[in-house]
Structure formats: structure tokens, C-alpha cells
Amino acid sequence: MEIVIQQLTKSFGAKKALDAVNLHIREGMFGLLGPNGAGKTSLMRIMATLLPKSAGHVQICGVPIEEKMKIRGMVGYLPQDFSVYPSFSVAEAMDYLAILSGMSDRKARIEKIDFLLDKVNLTPQRKTKIRALSGGMKRRLGIAQAILHDPRVLIVDEPTAGLDPEERIRFRNLLRDFSEGRIVILSTHIVEDIEFTCESLAVLKRGQLLYEGKVKGLLDHAQGRVWTVTIGRSQLDEVRAVYPILSTVSEGEGIRIRLLSDERPFTHAQPIEPSIEDAYMKLMGGGA
Numbered sequence: 001m002e003i004v005i006q007q008l009t010k011s012f013g014a015k016k017a018l019d020a021v022n023l024h025i026r027e028g029m030f031g032l033l034g035p036n037g038a039g040k041t042s043l044m045r046i047m048a049t050l051l052p053k054s055a056g057h058v059q060i061c062g063v064p065i066e067e068k069m070k071i072r073g074m075v076g077y078l079p080q081d082f083s084v085y086p087s088f089s090v091a092e093a094m095d096y097l098a099i100l101s102g103m104s105d106r107k108a109r110i111e112k113i114d115f116l117l118d119k120v121n122l123t124p125q126r127k128t129k130i131r132a133l134s135g136g137m138k139r140r141l142g143i144a145q146a147i148l149h150d151p152r153v154l155i156v157d158e159p160t161a162g163l164d165p166e167e168r169i170r171f172r173n174l175l176r177d178f179s180e181g182r183i184v185i186l187s188t189h190i191v192e193d194i195e196f197t198c199e200s201l202a203v204l205k206r207g208q209l210l211y212e213g214k215v216k217g218l219l220d221h222a223q224g225r226v227w228t229v230t231i232g233r234s235q236l237d238e239v240r241a242v243y244p245i246l247s248t249v250s251e252g253e254g255i256r257i258r259l260l261s262d263e264r265p266f267t268h269a270q271p272i273e274p275s276i277e278d279a280y281m282k283l284m285g286g287g288a
């Protein structure tokens, strides 16, 4: 099971949302990381056959993306702005979406919906109106509808934005469970989401692929280049003008900073192990 993307380009007029992107995505959880406008949504919508590509090739489990109906049978998609009729109850919305996806047998539909609501932990909310659900519950309902047809590939666009920490962890675990024997692609600009769920990732910036590989391999980009040092408060602007600063913490009279530098920036600066977030900032070419 794999997704092969070759020289994929998407142009909107003169703007290239994706610029000759090559990617190889295998079974398990795969992260798509990048700042706003990186091209993540465009890439996901192309894979879900909702947006035509401008050039290049995409194959999902050996099927070219042009075979829309076959691809749609294999792919489940949860868009960033997923919504359903607010006056429907959870069960009514699922039933409606199941009918739309071609499940005509009522008994089979009910069984499937019960199974899925249990899987996403929404059984107690069966009769709750959509408008009364929390953001996290809506997102979990979004997953339930995206997997109604048992897709081999699940694509979720920025699913954890705006969720509280508990709901975020629950949601990540749900995706991880579902990724057994499948491909789950998760786009986010939150590094932590990727760190705790994905084995591999791609980093995009302005339509270009900056990194593809294991999450751990990303750390190599920052190894030996993250330093910590305590400076006087008045020095902060001066230091910031020279080095990308990753974080600052007040410490007595001074301020402890983490910064990026290829060489030891001050004699009393100490090298520290980079985090994935540090490595991402390094790759993006800057700091906070």
C-alpha cells in the first residue's frame, strides 16, 4: 500500500501552490507540516480528487488519480471546514451521509453507524444536535463520516486546530488506531501533533518540499546548532538581530534564551539537544 507523487504541480494563475513535489507515502501515519500557504490543503484536495492538478502524477495503491470514482472509494477525507446541518442529530447526520455514500440497506447502515460512533466515542451524543457539539466532538464526527466506506487512505486537514489538550490527545490516538494497516495523512502546522503520532513526514514551504523522511531524521538538521545562554534583558534586541531565537524564559535579573547558530554564539553558551520544533524552525530558516 503506497501513494506515489511525482513532479506534482498546482498553479493558480501565476502562483504555484505546489511546485514539482515528489513524495512516497507508505502504510502508517504520515505528517504534512508547513506554515500557512505551504500547499498542504492543495496537495490533500488533489489526492481526494477534489482539485485538479496542473502537472505531474499521483497514484494511490497503483491507481492513477484520474480514475476518480476508484480513488474516491479508497480515500476518506476530512476537510478543515467540515460541517453538516446543525439541526440534525449526530445519528441523523451520519445516516444522511451514509445514504449519500450509497449505503441503501437501512439495517446495515444502522449497524455501521453504531459501530463508528462507538469507535470515535460519540455514542452518548447519538441524539445530540450538531450545533450543540464541542469542536472536538465535531472533528470526531468528521472522522466517523470520512471512514464510513472503510477507506484504505484517510486524509485529515488540520484536525487539531482549536482543540483543548485533552481532546487533541484523544483525537491523535483515534487516528493512530485507525492507521493500522492503512495510510493516514495528517496535515498540521503544530509540530507536536506530528512528533507524537507520525513515523514519517514531509515539510512544505511555499509549494516546495523541504524535507521528506523519518521524524527523527529531521533532528539532524538542528544537531549541534541549538544553544542556550542567559543574557541581560537589555541585550535581547541586540542578540535577536543576529540569531534566530527559539524561546525565552525569565531567569532572575536575566533571561534564558534558546537560539540557533551554526557555531558557538557566545563563550558561555551551552549546546543542547534539539527538539523537533527546533529542527523545524531551523528548516524554515528562522526562529520565533
Ligand SMILES: Nc1ncnc2c1ncn2[C@@H]1O[C@H](COP(=O)(O)OP(=O)(O)OP(=O)(O)O)[C@@H](O)[C@H]1O
Pocket (backbone or CB within 6 Å): 012, 015, 016, 017, 034, 035, 036, 037, 038, 039, 040, 041, 042, 043
Ligand atoms: N483557489 C485558489 N485560488 C488562488 N490561490 C489559491 C487557491 N487555493 C490556494 N491558493 C494559494 O495557494 C497557496 C497554497 O495554499 P494551500 O491552502 O494549499 O496551503 P496550506 O498549506 O494548506 O495553507 P493553510 O494552512 O493556510 O490552509 C497559498 O498561497 C494560497 O493563497
